[in-house]
Amino acid sequence: MGVTRRDILMNAGKLASGLAIGGTALHATGEDRAAAGPGKRKLKVVVTGGHPGDPEYGCGGTIARYTDRGDDVVLLYMNNGAWPPTPAPVRMAEAKKACEILGATPAYAGQVNGHAIVDNAHYDEFRKVIDGLAPDVLFVQWPIDHHPDHLAMSILALDTWLKSDRKYAFYYYEVGQDTMMFQPTEFVDIAAQAARKREACYAHASQTPDYWYPLQTQLSDFRGAESGYKSAEGFVRHWMSKGNMLP
């Protein structure tokens, strides 16, 4: 007797539902989410990522939903992505284009690709960057991951949030084949934003999008199957974070 892919999807969906019982809502609805709209204050959203491209691949659809309703979104990259043979100006131009497609603004935390440092000086430095951006919502890569830069950014961001007295919302996100052991508790329907997300990911032309983007699509299809959408991005809200801040 074989286990089909559909069985796996169904079981994963049940698991997700089970985990969400008693905790946060599995699906945030249009009513209980914070909305910009007329008369509402715009949100400042900061999406951190180990490299240019991580926020776009992990949360591109969600970012587009925020910016479409008028919220202000900054993609904060830990480094400029320079890696031989691709120099920093090429990577930064790609990031600028990706941000334009999503209606977001790029920013850099000043570290070096492949050489992430987590020490007291860098905790302080990173905290100043985030405090300067004054987010209402912070998105962070899940800290169990194949890439040390992703881990480092995640740890720096968690420390910053805890030291802020958790005054803004904190959500973890996942990226393609890098994130491990991630079970979302909340989902955002990105079917209507999928084309722009794809375009933003492909703006990182030096990063072999023909290889990476289909893997990310498998993931958003899978998260969609779990959550009842055609395509979705999944998030874990820190249990101590305020909720209902997804678009």
Ligand SMILES: [Zn+2]
């Ligand atoms: Zn990365």
